[in-house]
Amino acid sequence: MAQPNVTLIADLDVLKDDSTIKVRVINLWNLFSFYNNDKLFSIELILIDEQGTKIQANVTRKSIYRFKNILKDGLTFYIKCPSFASQRMGGFTLTWQDHKLSFVHETVVTRVS
Known part of the structure; x- marks a missing residue:
């Protein structure tokens, strides 16, 4: 595969929805439903690019089963068409970024070999 x-x-840019990023997963954890500890609610991640810039990301409940067996700590991926939006002001953030990535229906994840 040619490098994208x-x-x-x-x-x-929040106005551009067709970006491709190359990132390594440096932390990944599962969040389970508050009401049912057996039900996976979301997958949360911290990603880092080649310049060392980190960003928080998540896989929502609707997309969990598309990505849960692909995403792993320490692996590098191309992520095409993630949703990129501002985090809520005053909310708890794990990176210095004002924005957060979400894996949505259009998102494509390819492992870098």
């Missing part, structure tokens, strides 16, 4: 045109995390 990669956008750095610092250059992501």
Whole structure:
């Protein structure tokens, strides 16, 4: 596979929905439903690009089963067409970014070999 045109995390734009980023998963954990500890609610991640810029990301309940067996700690991926939006003001953030990535229906994840 030819290397896609990669956008750095610092250059992501909320008005552009067709970006591709190359990132390594440096932390991944599962969040389970508050009401049912057996039901996976979301997958939360911290991603880092080649410049060392980190961003928080999540896989929502609707997309969990598409990505849960692909995403692993320490692996590098191309992520095409993630949703990129502002985090809520005053909310708890794990990186210095004002934005967060979400894996949505259009998102495509490819492992970098």
